[in-house]
Amino acid sequence: MKPTLDIADLKEIARRRVPRMFFDYADSGAWTESTYRANEEDFKKIKFRQRVLVDMTGRSLESTMIGEKVAMPVALAPTGLTGMQHADGEMLAAQAAEEFGVPFTLSTMSICSIEDVASVTKKPFWFQLYVMRDRDFVINLIDRAKAAKCSALVLTLDLQILGQRHKDLRNGLSAPPRMTPANIVNMAFRLPWCARMLKTRRRSFGNIVGHAKGVGDLSSLSSWTNEQFDPRLSWKDVEWIRERWGGKLILKGILDAEDAKLAAATGADAIIVSNHGGRQLDGAPSSISVLPGIVEAVADRTEIHLDGGIRSGQDVLRALCLGAQGTYIGRPFLYGLGAFGKQGVTMALEIIRKELDVTLALCGKRLIGEAGPDLLYKE
Numbered sequence: 001m002k003p004t005l006d007i008a009d010l011k012e013i014a015r016r017r018v019p020r021m022f023f024d025y026a027d028s029g030a031w032t033e034s035t036y037r038a039n040e041e042d043f044k045k046i047k048f049r050q051r052v053l054v055d056m057t058g059r060s061l062e063s064t065m066i067g068e069k070v071a072m073p074v075a076l077a078p079t080g081l082t083g084m085q086h087a088d089g090e091m092l093a094a095q096a097a098e099e100f101g102v103p104f105t106l107s108t109m110s111i112c113s114i115e116d117v118a119s120v121t122k123k124p125f126w127f128q129l130y131v132m133r134d135r136d137f138v139i140n141l142i143d144r145a146k147a148a149k150c151s152a153l154v155l156t157l158d159l160q161i162l163g164q165r166h167k168d169l170r171n172g173l174s175a176p177p178r179m180t181p182a183n184i185v186n187m188a189f190r191l192p193w194c195a196r197m198l199k200t201r202r203r204s205f206g207n208i209v210g211h212a213k214g215v216g217d218l219s220s221l222s223s224w225t226n227e228q229f230d231p232r233l234s235w236k237d238v239e240w241i242r243e244r245w246g247g248k249l250i251l252k253g254i255l256d257a258e259d260a261k262l263a264a265a266t267g268a269d270a271i272i273v274s275n276h277g278g279r280q281l282d283g284a285p286s287s288i289s290v291l292p293g294i295v296e297a298v299a300d301r302t303e304i305h306l307d308g309g310i311r312s313g314q315d316v317l318r319a320l321c322l323g324a325q326g327t328y329i330g331r332p333f334l335y336g337l338g339a340f341g342k343q344g345v346t347m348a349l350e351i352i353r354k355e356l357d358v359t360l361a362l363c364g365k366r367l368i369g370e371a372g373p374d375l376l377y378k379e
């Protein structure tokens with residue numbers, strides 16, 4: 001067997017093991033996918049300054065994100081339908097993150113519920129909230145996250161309306177998958193995935209089914225989700241959620257310096273510079289390209305995190321050098337999960353850790369906190 005050396009290797013294995021509908025769901029961006037591509041490509045333009053004959057012993061990647069100790073400043077991003085990449089995917093990814101020492105963020109649109117994840121983890125995880133029109137449902141979710149002792153609420157702001165992803169429409173995405181001839185043929189080549197899926201009872205949105213009014217089965221669920229994203233969401237709602245939650249709050253989906261100022265004014269503990277992995281506004285700039293402007297605007301007021309396009313430890317270091325305190329990976333851990341389950345998530349994290357460690361050392365630094373613009377060439 002070929003060794004698995006980087007995230008691209010994990011991606012190719014996941015492509016062969018996960019039914020096409022769900023692999024494509026992870027791998028898709030909105031419309032032409034230009035922002036999805038830019039997220040990855042813009043990282044490559046940033047070059048490191050190599051330094052030599054610097055003492056490289058005693059290196060450490062340990063850091064903090066919103067005051068929590070992390071083995072390296074890389075969290076797992078909230079991703080919907082993670083339990084469709086691999087049966088019980090959210091539970092496995094949360095365990096892998098916990099063992100590794102990095103935060104795991106559970107999506108509102110997860111397959112495993114808040115309670116499922118809490119039942120298999122010992123340390124607090126983070127919960128990502130979509131504000132739905134049904135505010136009673138939102139209140140209930142917040143209360144469930146509190147009861148599960150989640151240590152941060154990640155409030156996603158960039159999905160008041162759903163970006164169109166062509167692959168999902170063409171594939172007729174649904175969870176559980178519909179038994180169309182194309183799906184049956186595709187799944188017939190992925191029997192281990194099917195066998196694991198048949199063994200678990202978790203095959204639909206665990207935070208929603210049985211909790212939201214009128215959602216009992218698949219058809220009521222899809223009409224509910226289509227109606228529920230709230231086009232009227234405003235900064236006032238952010239204030240309301242902040243009060244209702246009362247704990248650490250991270251605002252996700254900021255791409256503009258003016259929005260960053262408004263977000264910082266809410267008193268949020270951190271903001272995530274993000275374009276939702278290129279899945280919302282196609283044609284928006286890459287996250288890494290807007291990071292310096294946002295750092296300049298609000299770094300003195302809130303902690304700044306970034307996601308979108310990180311495919312290596314080198315990309316993590318680039319983001320840190322440009323002023324991010326923490327980063328998130330979405331697809332890289334999903335590929336790991338699809339390829340090898342929990343072990344694959346650990347592999348994705350190990351790959352990133354090794355790349356980050358070696359790159360930092362070759363730039364002449366020993367501590368991750370020393371990452372700064374001096375490690376990069378000026379444009």
Ligand code: FNR
Nearest residue numbers: 026077078079080107156276277308309329330331
């Ligand atoms: C996402 N993302 C996302 N974000 C969020 O706030 N709630 C969600 O439910 C989801 N769901 C989701 C599903 C899938 C399959 C992907 C790939 C992404 C966005 C995610 O949190 C993050 O912003 C991006 O994934 C970061 O980009 P990379 O690392 O995937 O390039």
